Amino acid sequence: MRIAIARNKSSGYFESMRSLLKLGIPVLVTQIGIIAVSFADTMMVGAYGLNELAASAFVNSLFLVGVVMLLGFAGGVTPIIGALYGQGDHEEGGLMLRASLLVNLAMAAIFIAAMAGLYFLLPYFGQDPEIMPIAKEYYLIILPSLLPMALFNCMQQACNGVTDTSTPMWIILGADVLNIIGNYALIFGNWGFPELGLAGAGWSTLSARIASAIAILIVYAVVPRYKIYWQKVLQGGSGRERKLQVWKTSYPLMVQSGVECGLWTMGAVVSGWFGKVELAAYQVMNTIGQLGFMIYMSFGWATSIKVANFTGQKDYGGVRLVTKVGLHMILFLATIASIAFLFFTDEMVTYFTPEEDVAAYSMMMILPLVLYQYCDGTQLTYVNALRGTSRVKPLLWISIVSYIFVGISVLMLFAVGFGWETVGVYYSFSVALLTAAVLLVVTFNRTVRTLEREENNKIVLNMLTDGE
Numbered sequence: 001m002r003i004a005i006a007r008n009k010s011s012g013y014f015e016s017m018r019s020l021l022k023l024g025i026p027v028l029v030t031q032i033g034i035i036a037v038s039f040a041d042t043m044m045v046g047a048y049g050l051n052e053l054a055a056s057a058f059v060n061s062l063f064l065v066g067v068v069m070l071l072g073f074a075g076g077v078t079p080i081i082g083a084l085y086g087q088g089d090h091e092e093g094g095l096m097l098r099a100s101l102l103v104n105l106a107m108a109a110i111f112i113a114a115m116a117g118l119y120f121l122l123p124y125f126g127q128d129p130e131i132m133p134i135a136k137e138y139y140l141i142i143l144p145s146l147l148p149m150a151l152f153n154c155m156q157q158a159c160n161g162v163t164d165t166s167t168p169m170w171i172i173l174g175a176d177v178l179n180i181i182g183n184y185a186l187i188f189g190n191w192g193f194p195e196l197g198l199a200g201a202g203w204s205t206l207s208a209r210i211a212s213a214i215a216i217l218i219v220y221a222v223v224p225r226y227k228i229y230w231q232k233v234l235q236g237g238s239g240r241e242r243k244l245q246v247w248k249t250s251y252p253l254m255v256q257s258g259v260e261c262g263l264w265t266m267g268a269v270v271s272g273w274f275g276k277v278e279l280a281a282y283q284v285m286n287t288i289g290q291l292g293f294m295i296y297m298s299f300g301w302a303t304s305i306k307v308a309n310f311t312g313q314k315d316y317g318g319v320r321l322v323t324k325v326g327l328h329m330i331l332f333l334a335t336i337a338s339i340a341f342l343f344f345t346d347e348m349v350t351y352f353t354p355e356e357d358v359a360a361y362s363m364m365m366i367l368p369l370v371l372y373q374y375c376d377g378t379q380l381t382y383v384n385a386l387r388g389t390s391r392v393k394p395l396l397w398i399s400i401v402s403y404i405f406v407g408i409s410v411l412m413l414f415a416v417g418f419g420w421e422t423v424g425v426y427y428s429f430s431v432a433l434l435t436a437a438v439l440l441v442v443t444f445n446r447t448v449r450t451l452e453r454e455e456n457n458k459i460v461l462n463m464l465t466d467g468e
Contacts, residue, residue: 012321013321013325016306016318016321016322016325017325017329019302019306019322020299020302020303020306020322020325020326020329021302023160023163023165023301023302023305023306024165024298024299024301024302024329025298026165026166026168026169027160027165027169027297027298027299027301027302028295028298028299029169029173030165030168030169030172030173030298040179040180040183041056041179041183041201042056042283042284042287042352043351043352044183044184044187044188044201045187045198045201046280046284046352046353046354046355047353047354048187048188048197048198049197050276050277050280050353050355050358051130051131051134051276052134052197052198053280053283053353053358054127054128054131054272054276054279054280054283055131055132055134055135055138055198056138056198056201056283057268057279057280057282057283057286058125058127058131058135058268058272058279059135059138059139059142060283061264061265061267061268061269061283061286062115062118062139062265062268063115063139063142064261064264064265065258065261065262065265066111066114066115066146066258067146067149068257068258068260068261069111069254069255069257069258069261070104070107070108070111070146070149070150070153070254071153071257072250072253072254072255072256072257072258073104073107073150073250073251073253073254073257074100074104074150074153074154074156074157074250075157075250075253075257075304075387076100076157076246076249076250076251076253076254076387076392077096077097077100077104077154077157077158077161077246077250078157078158078160078161078301078304078305078308078387078388079161079249079304079307079308079311079387079388079389079390080096080100080161080245080246080249080390081093081096081097081100081157081158081161081162081308082160082161082162082304082305082308082309082311082312082388083308083309083311083312083390084096084161084312085161085162085163085309085312086308086309086310086311086312086313087312087313090228090229091228091232093158093161093162093228093229093232094228094229094230094231094232094233094235095232095235095239095242096242096245096246097154097155097158097229097232097233098232098233098235098236098242099239099242099243099245099246100154100157100158100246100250101151101154101155101233102243103243103246103247103250104150104151104153104154104250105147105150105151105154107150107254108146108147108149108150108151109147111146112143112144112146112147115143115146116143119136119139119140119143122135122136122139125269125272126269126272126273127272127276127279128272128275128276128279130276131276134197134198134199137198137199137202138198138199138201138202141199141202141203141205141206142202142205142206144206145205145206145209145210148209148210148212148213148214149209149212149213151213151216151217152171152209152212152213152216155216155217155220156168156171156216158229159216160301160304160305161305161308162225163305163309164225165301165302165305167216167219167223168216171212171215171216171219172212174211174212174215175208175209175211175212175215176208178204178207178208178211179204179205179207179208181204182200182203182204182207182208183200183201183204185200185204186199186200186201186203186204187200187201187204188200220233249390249392252392252393252394252395252396253387253392253395255395255396255399256383256392256395256396256398256399259399259400259403259404260399260402260403260436262403262404263403263404263407263408263411263428263429263432264286264429266408266411267282267411267422267425267426267428267429268282268283268286270411270412270415270416270422270425271421271422271425274421274422277355277357277358277361278361278421278422279422280353280355280358281358281359281361281362281365281422282365282422282425284349284352284353284358284359284362285362285365285369285426287352288341288345288348288349288369289369291337291340291341292333292334292337292338292341292373292376292377293376293380295333295337296330296333296334296376296377296380296381297380299326299329299330299333299381300326300330300380300381300383300384301384302326303322303323303326303381303384303385303388304384304385304387304388305388306318306322306326306388307319307322307323307384307385307387307388307389308387308388308389308390310322310388311388311389311390311451314455316448316451316452316455319385319388319389319448319451320448323381323382323385323444326381326384326385327377327378327381327382330377330378330380330381331374331377331378333377334373334374334376334377337373338370338373338374341366341369341370341373342366342370345362345363345366345369346363346366349362349363361422364423365422365423365426368423368426368427368429368430369426371427371430372426372429372430372433375430375433375434375436375437376433378437378440378441379433379436379437379440382437382440382441382443382444383395383440385444386440386443386444386447389447389448389451391447391450391451394443394447398436398439398440398443399436401435401439402432402433402435402436402439403432403436406431406432406435407428407429407431407432407435410428410431410432411424411425411428411432413428414427414428415428
């Protein structure tokens with residue numbers, strides 16, 4: 001009997017691993033494509049000039065908050081669509097997708113207005129005056145790209161909710177190729193195009209995001225699997241209640257993502273206080289650091305999808321198991337990433353910039369980059385697991401405590417108080433991520449116990465009602 005139970009547990013573990021691999025590998029390929037574009041952007045802009053590299057670091061760090069918050073907001077679609085998919089209710093899924101699109105596009109418009117206002121404050125961030133004209137032009141070019149990006153994010157998350165991670169993969173990879181080609185043509189003035197420098201990278205990013213949005217709309221319009229969803233999107237009448245449900249599920253994820261990313265943006269601003277070499281080095285190491293984060297995110301998203309499906313089926317044993325398997329897979333990937341950072345970062349840094357001062361300063365940040373990988377992988381796993389349950393409100397206070405109260409305080413202490421400058425910024429990330437990881441693990445376990453208790457109470461109540 002014990003042998004049979006052990007075999008069942010083992011079978012369940014490896015079945016969960018297979019399902020996460022099936023969902024996660026297309027997302028992983030997508031993330032690798034995004035990393036390739038980020039690497040290409042940094043390499044091409046860095047090759048063009050130090051001022052352009054520093055200006056892109058400054059602007060991209062400001063936009064990073066908005067981009068990640070919109071992506072986090074769209075992440076609220078996955079548990080909603082995923083739970084309905086687990087129940088087989090595709091018509092309601094289509095209506096929820098329409099509601100999600102309307103809410104996400106409205107949120108993108110709000111962010112564009114806010115970022116437009118922030119444009120007038122750029123000279124007051126304490127950056128090198130020499131980079132400001134380049135930064136301002138680049139800022140205005142990529143500003144409108146938030147709208148098509150929000151549309152794509154929402155529909156991508158709906159694809160994820162119905163366990164289709166391959167379709168967004170192909171669209172993003174196509175957009176990545178378009179972005180790299182656009183960079184080559186417009187940054188340096190190749191193939192008869194004008195030499196636009198950093199502005200060329202901005203036009204390339206805008207074009208790629210518009211192309212992605214158009215492509216995923218076409219997929220929903222013509223692919224049979226999405227026929228019912230597309231019909232409901234065009235039908236109208238999603239209703240106020242559905243929009244409110246999307247908002248309640250999405251805004252805690254948006255705040256959590258934005259607050260976390262805000263710590264990295266704060267790191268860029270503080271790094272700029274010490275000089276453009278430090279700021280450029282910060283940009284280089286952030287780009288390299290994406291190698292770990294984006295890969296972890298692949299299986300974090302896969303974990304969220306499976307948790308949403310199991311939650312819809314009221315299978316809380318499955319929720320626990322798939323989260324544990326997801327954590328193990330992500331920690332294994334964190335080990336691989338850490339090895340890569342320790343042994344190959346020096347070679348990678350030289351590809352991003354010919355500036356010896358930037359390369360030398362970047363090398364000082366390898367150890368703190370490696371230190372935070374396991375904490376980052378753990379917090380990302382449990383953020384996505386909570387996201388899959390749709391019980392996401394605790395993410396608000398966890399993110400505020402971890403990344404504002406703890407993160408920013410420690411960042412300022414290490415970077416300014418101890419005089420460690422940008423290296424201290426990177427060491428502070430480990431403290432913030434460790435705090436978040438501990439709080440998330442405790443909250444996830446408590447949430448699943450609450451869901452189980454609520455479901456058991458419903459069963460008992462139904463039994464009593466039937467008995468009467």
